[in-house]
Amino acid sequence: MKFKTKPFKHQLEEFNAHKLDVDRALLWEQGTGKTKVILDTVAWLYLNNEVDGLLIVAPNGVHQNWLQDQFPQHYPLPEYTAILWESQRASGKGFQIKLRQMMEDPKGLAVFAINYEAFITEKGQKAVEKFLTMRTVMMVCDESHKIKAMSAIRTKRIIQLGRYAKYRRILTGTVIGNSAFDLYSQFLFLGEHILGYKSEYAFKHRFGVFVKTFMQGRYFNQLVKYRNLDHLKKLMAPYSSRITKVEVLDLPDKLYTKRYFYMTSEQQKLYTQLKEEFMIEVKKGEILTAPLAITRMLRLQQIISNFVPTGDNELSPVGTTNPRLECLMDAIDSSQGKIIIWARFVEDIRQINKRLTLDKIEFVEYYGDIGSKERISALNKFSTNIKTRIFLANPACAGEGLNLQSASTVIYYSNSFKLIERLQSEDRAHRIGQTKNVTYIDIICPKTIDEHIVKALIEKKNVASLVNGDNLAEWI
Secondary structure (H helix, E strand, C coil), rough: CCCCCCCCCHHHHHHHHHCCHHHEEEEECCCCCCCHHHHHHHHHHCCCCCEEEEEECCCCCHHHHHHHHHHHHHHCCCCCEEEEECCCCCCCCHHHHHHHHHHHHHCEEEEEEEEEHHCCHHHHHHHHHHHHHCCCEHHHHHHHHHCCCCHHHHHHHHHHHHCCCCCEEEEECCCCCCCHHHHHHHHHHHHHHHHCCCCCHHHHHHHHEEEEEEEEEEEEEEEEECCCCHHHHHHHHEEEEEECCCCCCCCCCEEEEEEEECCCCCHHHHHHHHHHHHHHHHCCCCCCCCHHHHHHHHEEEHHHHHEEEECCEEHHHHHHHHHHHHHHHHHHHCCEEEEEECCCCHHHHHHHHHHHCHHHHHHHEECCCCCCHHHHHHHHHHHCCCCCCCCEEEEHCCCCCCCCCCEEEECCCCCCCCCCHHHHHHCCCCCCCCCCCCEEEECCCCCCHHHHHHHHHHCCCCHHHCCCCCHHHHHC
């Protein structure tokens, strides 16, 4: 089989040695190329009549990344039939027809990408069960640390449905989140035979020491320490591979990826309404200067970030939930080490601040409202305090001159239109003293202005200079 993109050494070794393994865990850090290995593997299995379907289970938005970015870039075969689960459209007649066609009569490999949240719903569960029983499937749980809680409905259903798959894979760089016990459910999805424990209770008491503790009127077993972890590693070793970015010497210095989310119905309604108003202006031939066109785009950006200006310098949330913020938290959860988060709007920073504080994630801020002494303190704390994980900043303020190479993950929560701010902010982590490859994550709402902005910036184009009143329709 001819690869579409040339594999790195560690990818080729994994493919050659383990493409026929029934159960396999790729415990590779973000940015080391887990997805490509899966796509090459499933293509080979398809050509050799081992499978005719691929089920991708991933966090919301990440499942879209597989179909929109990874398949076109890496899948080596010319044909495949793919469908993306979208909860808002799952009940629609058109979606159900496409889903049935993909299952019954696909051209090439049948590919079904679904998010973890869908397993809580009966529709999602039934759709997956039907796919697994109609096709011969490789089932992949991407960012499998999302199924670490054995008591969760989605974890139970995913483990149960995994029995229908001919091949199973788990992918995660976050091998252990808060506890070594997080491994149990992930490897149980692959197969009970790997770790050899029928219950989570038995697993925990084999690898942990507990004492009975009385607190707040009740007794419970409190973990004192872990034990026998070398034995646990031996059990996992034949079925898993661990790769870190430091180990992979032939990776590019900069690694770019995207995470997708969808607006709420309130956001979508407001976004569509505002977009239509702007299009009417264009069609009427009204004169729009470049600054005015930029302002129109900025308003659309703000809606996607879940706020709108209401006059007198006041801002109002569009709805009670913020999908962009949830997407950010998923990205943080899936990343290791220190992280830089760039946000265009001060309101973005305020919303992120509130959420990080709620989730008890230590961070520092660096933007226009922060005084000079506080900025110096923030830089020092981020660089020297191992517990301070997040540097939350505005690229217009902190994008130039700062040394932030203690971070190897950079997340663009929202982008400005200025190429210089993007380039300079990228270089805060990618500079002399950086010993790791740097991963850049753009958070994007599909089929919106987000996609146009990120595409232009990555192609080293200055959005602000490209937009004028005449071509506004092309951007929105």
